[in-house]
Amino acid sequence: MPSENSVLINGNRFSYKPGDTILEVAHRNSIDIPTLCYLKGTSPTGACRMCVVEVKGARSLVASCSAPVAPNMVVQTETPQVIEARRMVLQLLLSSGNHNCAVSGSTANNWTEFQLSVIKAEENTELCPVWGDCRLQDLAFRYQVTGERFEPTETAYEMETANPFILRDFSRCIQCGRCVQACNEVQVNQAIHFGYRGAATKIIAAGDRPYINSDCVFCGECVQACPVGALVEKDARYEARPWETQKVRTTCTYCGVGCQIYLHVKNNRVVKASGAEEAAPNFGSLCVKGRFGFDFIDSPDRLKTPLIKDNGTFREASWDEALDLVARKLGEIKAEHGADTIGFLTSARISNEENYIAQKFARAVVQTNNVDHCARL
Amino acid sequence: MTNTIADIEEADVILITGSNTTENHPVISSGVKRAVTQKGTQLIVVDPRRIRITRYADKWLRQNLGTDVAWINGLMHVIIKEGLHDKQFIEERTEGYDELEKMVDKFTPDFVEQITGIPAQELIDAARLYAGAERGCILYCMGITQHTTGTDNVKSLANLAMLCGNMGIAGGGVNPLRGQNNVQGACDMGGLPDVYSGYQKIIDEAARHRMAEAWGVETLPDQPGMKVTHMMPAAHDGTFKALYIIGENPLVSDPDVNHAEKCLDNLEFMVVQDIFLTETAQRADVVLPSACYAEKDGTFTNSERRVQRVRKAVEPPGEAWDDWKILCEIATRMGYAMAYDSSQQIMEEISKVTPSYAGINYERIAHEGLHWPCPTTEHPGTPILHGAQFTRGKGLFHAIDFIEPAEKTDAEYPLYLTTGRLLYQYHTGTMSMRTGGLNQIAPEAFVEISAPDARKFELEEGTLVNIASRRGTIQARIKISRKAVDGTVFIPFHFASAAANRLTNAALDPISGIPEYKVCAVKVSKAA
Ligand code: SF4
Ligand code: SF4
Ligand code: SF4
Ligand code: FES
Numbered sequence: 061m062p063s064e065n066s067v068l069i070n071g072n073r074f075s076y077k078p079g080d081t082i083l084e085v086a087h088r089n090s091i092d093i094p095t096l097c098y099l100k101g102t103s104p105t106g107a108c109r110m111c112v113v114e115v116k117g118a119r120s121l122v123a124s125c126s127a128p129v130a131p132n133m134v135v136q137t138e139t140p141q142v143i144e145a146r147r148m149v150l151q152l153l154l155s156s157g158n159h160n161c162a163v164s165g166s167t168a169n170n171w172t173e174f175q176l177s178v179i180k181a182e183e184n185t186e187l188c189p190v191w192g193d194c195r196l197q198d199l200a201f202r203y204q205v206t207g208e209r210f211e212p213t214e215t216a217y218e219m220e221t222a223n224p225f226i227l228r229d230f231s232r233c234i235q236c237g238r239c240v241q242a243c244n245e246v247q248v249n250q251a252i253h254f255g256y257r258g259a260a261t262k263i264i265a266a267g268d269r270p271y272i273n274s275d276c277v278f279c280g281e282c283v284q285a286c287p288v289g290a291l292v293e294k295d296a297r298y299e300a301r302p303w304e305t306q307k308v309r310t311t312c313t314y315c316g317v318g319c320q321i322y323l324h325v326k327n328n329r330v331v332k333a334s335g336a337e338e339a340a341p342n343f344g345s346l347c348v349k350g351r352f353g354f355d356f357i358d359s360p361d362r363l364k365t366p367l368i369k370d371n372g373t374f375r376e377a378s379w380d381e382a383l384d385l386v387a388r389k390l391g392e393i394k395a396e397h398g399a400d401t402i403g404f405l406t407s408a409r410i411s412n413e414e415n416y417i418a419q420k421f422a423r424a425v426v427q428t429n430n431v432d433h434c435a436r437l
Numbered sequence: 438m439t440n441t442i443a444d445i446e447e448a449d450v451i452l453i454t455g456s457n458t459t460e461n462h463p464v465i466s467s468g469v470k471r472a473v474t475q476k477g478t479q480l481i482v483v484d485p486r487r488i489r490i491t492r493y494a495d496k497w498l499r500q501n502l503g504t505d506v507a508w509i510n511g512l513m514h515v516i517i518k519e520g521l522h523d524k525q526f527i528e529e530r531t532e533g534y535d536e537l538e539k540m541v542d543k544f545t546p547d548f549v550e551q552i553t554g555i556p557a558q559e560l561i562d563a564a565r566l567y568a569g570a571e572r573g574c575i576l577y578c579m580g581i582t583q584h585t586t587g588t589d590n591v592k593s594l595a596n597l598a599m600l601c602g603n604m605g606i607a608g609g610g611v612n613p614l615r616g617q618n619n620v621q622g623a624c625d626m627g628g629l630p631d632v633y634s635g636y637q638k639i640i641d642e643a644a645r646h647r648m649a650e651a652w653g654v655e656t657l658p659d660q661p662g663m664k665v666t667h668m669m670p671a672a673h674d675g676t677f678k679a680l681y682i683i684g685e686n687p688l689v690s691d692p693d694v695n696h697a698e699k700c701l702d703n704l705e706f707m708v709v710q711d712i713f714l715t716e717t718a719q720r721a722d723v724v725l726p727s728a729c730y731a732e733k734d735g736t737f738t739n740s741e742r743r744v745q746r747v748r749k750a751v752e753p754p755g756e757a758w759d760d761w762k763i764l765c766e767i768a769t770r771m772g773y774a775m776a777y778d779s780s781q782q783i784m785e786e787i788s789k790v791t792p793s794y795a796g797i798n799y800e801r802i803a804h805e806g807l808h809w810p811c812p813t814t815e816h817p818g819t820p821i822l823h824g825a826q827f828t829r830g831k832g833l834f835h836a837i838d839f840i841e842p843a844e845k846t847d848a849e850y851p852l853y854l855t856t857g858r859l860l861y862q863y864h865t866g867t868m869s870m871r872t873g874g875l876n877q878i879a880p881e882a883f884v885e886i887s888a889p890d891a892r893k894f895e896l897e898e899g900t901l902v903n904i905a906s907r908r909g910t911i912q913a914r915i916k917i918s919r920k921a922v923d924g925t926v927f928i929p930f931h932f933a934s935a936a937a938n939r940l941t942n943a944a945l946d947p948i949s950g951i952p953e954y955k956v957c958a959v960k961v962s963k964a965a
Binding site for chain 2: 223224225245246247248249272277278279294306308309310311312313314315316317318319320323325328329330338339340341342345346347348349350352353354355356357358359361362363364365366367368369374379382383384385386387389390391393397399400401402403404405406407408409410411412413414415416417418419420421422423424425426427428429430431432433434
């Protein structure tokens with residue numbers, strides 16, 4: 061039944077709330093419209109035109125991410141015309157820059173030449189660092205296009221490696237602007253924006269300075285938002301292909317926000333961290349510590365065995381010896397001086413379960429309430 | 438926090454004080470900035486330093502260090518005088534209002550200006566702004582608590598929120614932001630001298646009996662124990678013999694580190710359980726290696742009381758063990774058999790003995806954490822506290838007078854020192870200093886000073902200086918900064934090599950036992 065607040069998409073009728081875009085209604089009803097530049101929670105920019113759909117009565121295709129639905133609108137999301145438009149968008153993007161993954165589609169000769177030029181720029185013989193984890197690649201595969209249709213265009217800007225965390229590779233930037241939205245509208249760090257014009261367009265920090273000399277605080281929201289290999293974690297680059305890693309959802313170990321985080325693990329090592337977009341309290345956002353502060357886990361300085369001090373110097377000891385010693389000394393001091401001469405400092409950095417066991421140990425085993433932690437400090 | 442993190446964005450007015458939010462709680466600061474830039478929320482910041490969040494503030498009040506009770510009483514004075522308080526809320530839900538009204542009577546804007554340095558008109562404007570909000574949210578952090586009057590400061594903020602009816606509503610509340618990731622959980626689990634898990638009081642006989650029964654012991658000690666800030670001096674006197682420290686590094690984080698060192702050295706026996714050989718561990722008799730967060734299962738409870746899962750991603754190095762397993766093994770050797778299969782089994786016990794966690798189990802929080810209190814497994818958790826009623830029934834106003842900070846500047850020590858954290862480092866740096874990139878950006882301590890002060894003391898950018906207080910001296914380089922206010926220098930406390938806490942004052946808040954990290958008197962001179 062047609063009604064005031066309903067819209068027809070691919071022949072099915074859906075209701076909507078005033079202000080909804082076509083894309084929002086479609087996604088809510090599990091209709092897949094591909095996007096590149098659209099970033100959830102931010103204002104749509106309509107930059108890429110990947111999300112175009114056919115709207116009955118409209119003169120040209122409509123970008124669904126920025127078009128609000130109107131009463132009784134009739135929308136088709138996958139017509140031949142729509143598909144052709146999307147293919148064109150993808151072909152243009154693929155021919156601009158170093159998209160040296162399997163979808164580039166160059167013939168053997170071209171490929172060698174192309175790949176050699178990329179190798180020269182990157183000093184690395186491998187394929188694009190995000191291949192296997194790239195929106196552009198996925199869509200090129202879905203719409204069966206390659207980068208051969210148009211003349212390749214050169215990249216005008218050099219890679220930026222001048223900070224310890226984030227690598228900016230302008231040769232793979234498709235200028236979708238998601239990083240700009242992420243920085244300005246999600247984290248509101250206001251560090252980057254579109255700079256220059258036309259063919260010279262580039263995402264820049266104020267004054268086209270490197271991130272390290274700008275207002276950037278290395279939250280990495282832009283990296284997580286980048287659909288291609290233009291912004292990547294420096295350490296994870298070429299280290300961890302998505303199919304080689306396992307993602308483990310956990311809670312950040314630093315501050316009390318308790319961000320939900322994925323640790324990406326390869327061969328028993330954490331190689332990367334990303335924000336969990338599906339859950340409170342952070343919905344994908346992290347700060348520099350949560351996103352890049354995991355090196356300490358496999359630091360060579362980690363304690364690996366119990367240590368006992370003999371005459372002022374430590375020696376390694378077995379668990380049995382160390383545990384026996386601690387149990388005996390605590391027992392002796394309790395017997396000689398009383399339980400209340402013993403104290404326990406638990407920790408704001410260990411788990412609830414461990415804190416619970418620590419106070420249970422103090423109270424039930426040693427029989428003292430001298431339990432505290434340094435959290436106020 | 439009385440409210441949730443997401444809830445901050447529902448406020449009409451946000452008041453931030455004593456929190457360098459963008460550096461210490463970056464993801465929360467993004468929520469504040471989104472509210473200000475996208476929803477028209479108004480922001481009041483009260484902080485002596487020109488911290489980054491002040492860029493987003495509609496009103497920025499710069500108080501003298503240690504004068505928080507005065508400006509908060511001042512705001513309340515104006516609000517009451519102009520009749521902007523929520524009379525219905527006060528009538529129905531609170532007690533003690535008359536005493537409060539009497540107390541704040543003398544805190545006229547002019548009087549407050551003399552104490553705090555905040556211009557009278559600014560105070561009046563801020564009072565109108567906060568009281569005018571339908572939903573006013575207060576965020577604070579250690580800049581409020583780390584004073585000899587820390588407890589007074591916190592109570593004063595609660596007074597202010599209640600006065601305007603901002604409790605128990607979405608977008609309101611009084612919200613302390615927790616510095617370390619599981620401070621909330623450590624307190625919830627009874628890591629305090631006077632309570633068991635869930636804040637059940639040691640002195641409550643019924644609670645004591647319940648715990649003794651659950652733990653299978655005849656009796657439990659019935660007197661509250663010592664706070665860390667009392668254990669230290671007792672160790673110094675020799676009346677305190679042994680300390681068992683888990684995952685803490687008091688030799689960088691404690692006030693007056695020189696004194697703390699002497700205290701620990703005086704102990705008969707000290708055990709440290711940690712992931713690194715910290716400054717504190719180096720002084721221990723026995724050091725036990727433990728697994729870090731990425732190597733174990735468990736839960737953390739964040740600032741908004743949300744209990745969330747921690748999951749094992751990698752194996753611990755060498756022979757490091759879970760902290761709970763180490764303690765169980767020692768307990769067993771001391772004749773109390775303690776054994777669990779997993780952290781999940783421990784959580785089952787926690788939920789049995791802790792009413793506020795009774796409804797929490799690993800299945801329920803697999804996808805998204807729950808806010809305690811969560812009394813049953815059907816209960817959805819409690820995002821906003823004090824909804825229909827305060828926990829104690831009626832909200833109690835506390836009439837609080839202003840007390841000066843414990844230490845003042847004088848001719849010999851002419852500058853105030855305040856301490857804090859940096860975005861790129863964390864606490865005593867045991868973790869963050871072992872992460873190359875973080876260290877590269879923030880490698881060492883510095884003294885942040887205003888340009889006029891630098892001129893006055895003839896110091897230039899990068900000059901190596903001695904900073905001395907009545908307790909100790911450290912060296913660091915000068916950083917002239919627009920963040921600094923005249924008369925006060927700032928030093929980040931993370932760095933052991935120039936531990937700001939060699940200078941700080943161990944004077945304590947009489948109730949919370951929190952030391953006055955945020956105010957002490959120092960002098961700065963060029964290093965020879
Ligand atoms: S890392 Fe964060 S602050 Fe820096 S540009 Fe990216 S989004 Fe902006
Ligand atoms: S860097 Fe990435 S997110 Fe930013 S415009 Fe380029 S492709 Fe888009
Ligand atoms: S990612 Fe940053 S803001 Fe989030 S919990 Fe970790 S330290 Fe805190
Ligand atoms: S996703 Fe709609 S224009 Fe890019």
